[in-house]
Amino acid sequence: MTDSITNESVVCAICYAYKVDSYSPTYLTRGDKIFTIDVTKDISISSNETIDMKLQYSDTNHTAAQWAAGNMKVEAQYRAFSGAASMAVETTENSKYHTVRVDAIGMCTKNCLTSRGIFRTHPQDFVTEDFKVAVKELTVEELENKVGVFYAIKLQLGGMVKRSFVMEATEEDNETKVTAELQTAFGKECLGASFSAAGSFETGRRSSNKNAKVRREWRAQGGDIDLWFQVGKNEEDKSAFSSAMEIAREWAKTIDNTNVYPFDFELRPLWELIAEFDEKKAQEFRNYLEEKWEKEGSRHVPTMFLPTKLRVEQLPDASKTFLLNTCRVHKTAMVEEAATAQSYLDSVMYIVDRKCYKKWRKAAESGKEEATEIRDIVSRDENITVEELIEQLETRADHRFSQSQRYLGLWGNDSKESNRIENQNKAFLDKLIKRLNGDLTCQVSVEEWHVDLEECEKQVTEAVEWFDENISCMQSEDRLKNIVKAIDQVKSMQESLTGFLERLQSEVEK
Numbered sequence: 001m002t003d004s005i006t007n008e009s010v011v012c013a014i015c016y017a018y019k020v021d022s023y024s025p026t027y028l029t030r031g032d033k034i035f036t037i038d039v040t041k042d043i044s045i046s047s048n049e050t051i052d053m054k055l056q057y058s059d060t061n062h063t064a065a066q067w068a069a070g071n072m073k074v075e076a077q078y079r080a081f082s083g084a085a086s087m088a089v090e091t092t093e094n095s096k097y098h099t100v101r102v103d104a105i106g107m108c109t110k111n112c113l114t115s116r117g118i119f120r121t122h123p124q125d126f127v128t129e130d131f132k133v134a135v136k137e138l139t140v141e142e143l144e145n146k147v148g149v150f151y152a153i154k155l156q157l158g159g160m161v162k163r164s165f166v167m168e169a170t171e172e173d174n175e176t177k178v179t180a181e182l183q184t185a186f187g188k189e190c191l192g193a194s195f196s197a198a199g200s201f202e203t204g205r206r207s208s209n210k211n212a213k214v215r216r217e218w219r220a221q222g223g224d225i226d227l228w229f230q231v232g233k234n235e236e237d238k239s240a241f242s243s244a245m246e247i248a249r250e251w252a253k254t255i256d257n258t259n260v261y262p263f264d265f266e267l268r269p270l271w272e273l274i275a276e277f278d279e280k281k282a283q284e285f286r287n288y289l290e291e292k293w294e295k296e297g298s299r300h301v302p303t304m305f306l307p308t309k310l311r312v313e314q315l316p317d318a319s320k321t322f323l324l325n326t327c328r329v330h331k332t333a334m335v336e337e338a339a340t341a342q343s344y345l346d347s348v349m350y351i352v353d354r355k356c357y358k359k360w361r362k363a364a365e366s367g368k369e370e371a372t373e374i375r376d377i378v379s380r381d382e383n384i385t386v387e388e389l390i391e392q393l394e395t396r397a398d399h400r401f402s403q404s405q406r407y408l409g410l411w412g413n414d415s416k417e418s419n420r421i422e423n424q425n426k427a428f429l430d431k432l433i434k435r436l437n438g439d440l441t442c443q444v445s446v447e448e449w450h451v452d453l454e455e456c457e458k459q460v461t462e463a464v465e466w467f468d469e470n471i472s473c474m475q476s477e478d479r480l481k482n483i484v485k486a487i488d489q490v491k492s493m494q495e496s497l498t499g500f501l502e503r504l505q506s507e508v509e510k
Contacts, residue, residue: 011039011043011045011113012033013113013152013157013262014035014037014113014115014152014153014155015033015034015035015036015037016030016032016033016035016148016151016152017030017031017032017033017034017035017147017148017149017151017270018030018147018148018149018150018151018152018265019031019144019148019149020029020080020081020083020084020149021084022084022085022086023219024084024219024276025105025161025162025219025220025221025263026160026221026261026262026263026264026265027068027081027084027085027162028150028265029150029163030144030148031147031149032130032131032134032146032147032148032185033128033130034127034128034130034131034147034148034151034273035119035126035127035128035151036127036128036188037119038124041117042115042116042117042119042126043113043114043115043116043119044112044113044115044116044396045111045112045113046111046112046114046115047110047111047114048109048110048111048156049109049110049252049466050107050108050109050250051106051107051108051109051245051249051252052105052106052107052109053104053105053106053107053188053189053191053245053248054104054105055103055104055131055179055189056102056103056105057100057102057175057178057179058085058097058100058101058102058103059086059098059101059169060098060099060302062437063078063082063085063087063101064081064085064086064087064101065078065079065080065081065082065084065085065087065105065297066078066079067103068084068085069081071264072150072265072266072267072374073267073472074150074268074269075266077290077293078267079149079290079294079296079297080289080293080294082297082299082300082430083200083296083299085101085176085238086300087099087101087166087300088166088215088299088300089168089203089213089214089215090184090215090270093473096302096303096304097168097169097302097304097305097306098168098169098304098305098306099166099167099168099169099302100167100169100178100298100301101161101164101165101166101167102145102164102165102178102179102182102190103162103164103165104162104163104165104182104186104189104191105161105189106160106161106162106189106191106244106248107156107158107159107160107161107263107264108155108158108159108160108223108248108251108252108255109158109264110156110157110158110255111156111157111158111182111260111457112154112155112156112157113154113155113156113157114153114154114263114350115152115153115154116219119234120153123151123273123368124273124276127277128211128271129362131251132277134147135274135277135278135281135509136147136277136278140159140281140284140285140288140289141288143270143285144285144288144289144328145408146268147270149269149270149289150265150267150268150269150270151267151268151270152262152265152266152267152268153266153267153268153274154260154265154266155204155262155263155264155265156264156265156422157260157261157262157265158222158252158255158260158263159220159221159222159225159251159252159255159259159261159263160220160221160222160261160263160264161191161219161220161221161225161228161251162217162218162219162220163186163191163216163217163218163219164215164216164217164218164219164484165182165190165214165215165216166214166215166216166217167204167206167213167214167304168213168214168306169210169211169212169306170209170305170306170307170308170340171305171308171355172308174329179250180467181207181208182334184207185207187244188243188244188245189243189244189245189425191228191244191247191307193410195262201496202215202216202341202384203216203346204216206346209306209309211307211309211414212304212306215367215372221261221263222255222259222260222261222263223251223252223254223255223256223259224251224253224254225356227250227251227254228251230247235504246268250306252431254335269286271283271285271286291306293310302470303413309385309386309387310379310385310386310387310402310439310440311382311383311384311385311386312377312381312384312385312386312389313381313382315386315439316439319435319436319439320379321495322435323374323375323378323432323435323436324375324378324379324398326428326432326435327372327374327375327378328371328372328375328442330367330371330424330425330428331368331371331372331375332368333424334364334365334367334368334371334421334424334425335368337360337364337367337421337424338361338364338365339360340360340367341357341360341417342357342361344357344360345357345358345361353413353414355408355409355410355414356413356414356415356417356418357417359408359414359417359418359419360418360470362418363403363417363418363421363422363425364421364488365427367421367422367424367425370396370425371428374393374432377389377392386436386439387440388442390433390436390437390440392431393432393436394433397426397429397430397433400422400423400425400426400429401422403418403419403422403425404419404420404422404423404426405419406418406419411510416474424481426482436485460493467486470492471483
């Protein structure tokens with residue numbers, strides 16, 4: 001195949017400048033053609049037919065933009081990809097929550113193109129006349145939009161698919177946990193796609209946390225990409241492919257010279273090339289881009305993790321003790337009620353009301369078993385959340401209420417005692433629910449308290465910045481009056497904060 005790709009239409013990919021593009025799986029799209037080369041001596045073309053699958057995990061400490069820039073050997077310019085490889089769930093608004101991102105990537109490589117010789121060492125000798133004119137006449141904004149910002153010294157030809165998952169994260173999230181969550185839903189390679197994914201963008205909620213937003217994107221270039229939409233459509237329409245790797249093998253067969261795409265670039269900033277003709281313009285171009293990229297990289301600046309759903313095992317000791325003691329007391333009461341009912345059943349004096357006593361005993365034994373089950377959940381289940389336990393208890397309470405409204409036998413006599421016991425069972429459950437709801441309310445209040453503190457800190461910072469920027473613009477009389485007033489305000493805040501800090505420190509030392 002090496003000989004067959006020497007036509008200009010295929011190898012010309014290395015002759016172009018590239019612009020950042022959020023809609024491409026490579027984050028790049030072609031700009032203007034900037035080089036004229038002899039394909040027989042200025043580039044190396046090697047056949048390298050491979051299929052590769054990988055998962056790439058990103059978080060606040062190492063973002064997707066840093067991964068992209070590192071892979072393309074322009075680590076210092078990682079902010080260039082902050083918009084295209086966004087870590088934000090909502091692309092149109094900012095979020096205060098940290099996020100994690102997983103990119104499931106499938107690549108089929110057919111050939112590798114590498115610049116060589118003088119073209120490698122002195123690329124300025126191969127630029128087109130149009131490029132020279134552009135450097136001379138275009139503004140830096142026009143250079144970015146009409147020409148590009150990078151040029152390639154190495155690239156692969158073939159195809160690439162990428163499914164990206166960006167989701168709000170809790171402090172407990174990590175690569176292992178998040179990857180396992182996605183693999184459960186989308187298969188080992190996380191490339192199982194549906195026709196809804198073919199729309200390239202969709203939002204939803206995480207399976208592990210319904211409060212956490214998630215953004216899913218699907219991008220593909222090269223070959224017959226429709227093959228990727230033949231897995232995971234629905235239960236009735238099973239695909240012939242059982243795995244993403246099987247699809248990849250079939251997809252690879254459809255990639256040829258007419259539909260290959262460049263990917264896996266090794267790049268250089270275009271300002272390096274511009275500097276060979278106009279150093280001042282090159283510096284201006286670099287300053288413009290780095291300032292723009294800095295702003296784009298600052299759009300998503302999370303300040304906190306998504307609140308973790310409170311688990312029962314994380315409850316304060318006082319709450320867990322209350323729950324366990326309540327279960328113990330109710331179990332003891334139900335044992336006594338069952339024993340009393342049994343004593344009536346054992347007596348020949350009360351043979352007329354045996355149905356009543358049997359139902360009484362059954363309701364009491366059921367309540368005893370329920371108290372034991374709940375005790376075991378509180379003391380042994382490490383994963384159940386408080387919300388989940390409340391939901392279970394509410395379902396049980398609804399059942400107990402319905403059981404307490406029965407009217408059996410003559411004048412309801414057969415269900416009189418069992419109704420009384422079922423009311424006690426419901427009261428026991430309601431008591432637990434009330435305590436758990438109190439714990440949830442407390443957790444929300446604590447989270448809001450931290451948010452309030454962060455907002456206070458932000459407002460102080462903004463006030464200082466405003467002072468630095470505007471104090472010189474005030475009239476002398478107003479300037480003194482406002483500064484004196486601000487001093488009083490800051491002193492008052494300082495006294496309050498000092499007292500608050502002492503209280504916090506005393507809590508830590510307890």
